[in-house]
Amino acid sequence: MAHGGGGAMSSELVRHLFAPAYGNPHLEGYADSTAVTLGGARLAMSTDSYVVRPLFFPGGSIGDLAVNGTVNDLAMSGARPAYLTCAMILEEGTELELLDRVARALGAAAEAAGVTVVTGDTKVVESGHGDGVYLNTSGVGLVPEGVDIRPQRARPGDVVMVSGPIGMHGVAIMSVREGLEFDVEVRSDTAPLNGLVDAVLAATHRVHVLRDPTRGGVAASLHEIAEASGTGVVLHENRLPVPEPVANACAILGLDPLYVANEGRLLALVPREVADQVLEAMRAHPAGAEARVIGECVEEHPGMVVARTGFGGTRVVDLPVGEQLPRIC
Known part of the structure; x- marks a missing residue:
């Protein structure tokens, strides 16, 4: 299970087994989407599979995740997502009413994101x-000129910002599985981020890195960026937007919000001189209304992420081995 969790074991599997087998330079960035050139156009491509349990949860469903996850992966390359594929693997005995709910949720999410599902596949496996x-969804989008x-473009001096509160998707799944109850219902943040990315790029093209911190959370995403770029990352714990229900759930279960999955947030690394401009553009969009700066890239400790605590100390934010909560997407 740890090999599919987005942490150190996932990275080892990709880097030491899959990448050597496929052997081409497009894989060297180890990003969630890759920009390629075809017929003079720059296209971003991505694929992802969804095995979340339960299929429906507060704030969303497997159908929403399948669309938003692939749309967001494309958007993290700066692309404008256009078309998706959808393959369904169904267990024998699944009720058609349930399948209809999933399909309708997926269709509604595609319409909301402004993308079209143009082809697909269906397979059925035996009961059990x-x-x-x-x-499984794959997607393609156009990358604007310029x-x-x-991840490799992060530089010392870059400002690290996040588009909103973190940890909500993972805690929403946990609340259903573990029977946790809060004074306020925690709903998944699953949402398409292509509109937010368009708003940022309309303000400036001087964006070095975008990443949606899904499996492994903010910690895993920043580790991947630090390693790819050879920079260090410093986070400020007192600036992290952790909602009270998320903090309470993590305290009960012994989890760190930095490692909890998100499905509707992005990290942006931009040069300091355009940080205010980017932050203003993000806050003007509904998906980034609560955006804030949470850290910066530094020359020290390249490839590492550290957090400065409220007590003035510093702790290393390690890459997780596996995943705190499996099957969250």
Whole structure:
């Protein structure tokens, strides 16, 4: 299970088994989407699979995740997502009413994100060999001229910002699985981020890195960026936007909010001189209304992420081995 959790074991699997087998330079960035050139156009491509349990949860469903996850991966390359594919792996005995709910949720999410599902596939496995419905979506989008966004472009001096509160998706899933109750219902933050990215790029193309911190949370995403760029990252714990219900749930379960998955947030690393401009553009968009600066890139401790605590100390934010909560997307 840890090999699929987005942490150190996932990284080892990709770097030491899959990448050597496929052997091409497009894989070297180890990003969630890759920009390629075809017929003079720059296209971003991405694919992802969804095995979340339960299929429906506060704030969303597997159908929403399948669309938003792929749309967001494309947007993190600066692309404008256009078309998706959808493959469904169904377990024998799954009720058609349930499948209809999933399909309708997926269709509504695609319409909301402004993308079109243009082809797909259906497979059925024997009862007991699946979990109702698994989904795979792939996507393609156009990268605007002058946009070059990838993990390797992070530089010392870059400002690190996040588009809103973190940890909500993972805690929403936990609340259903573990029967946790809060004074306020915690709902998944699943949402398409292509509109927010468009707003940022309309303000400036001087964006070095965008990343949606899904599996492994903010910590895993920043580790991947630090390693790819050879920079260090410093976070300020007192600036992290952790909602009270998320903090309470993590305290009860012994989790760190930095490692909890998000499905509707992005991290942006930009040069300091355009940080205010980017922050203003993010806050003017509904998906980034609560955006804030949470850290910066530094020359010290390249490839590492550290957090400065409220007591003036510093702690290393390690890359997780696996995942605190499996099957969250």
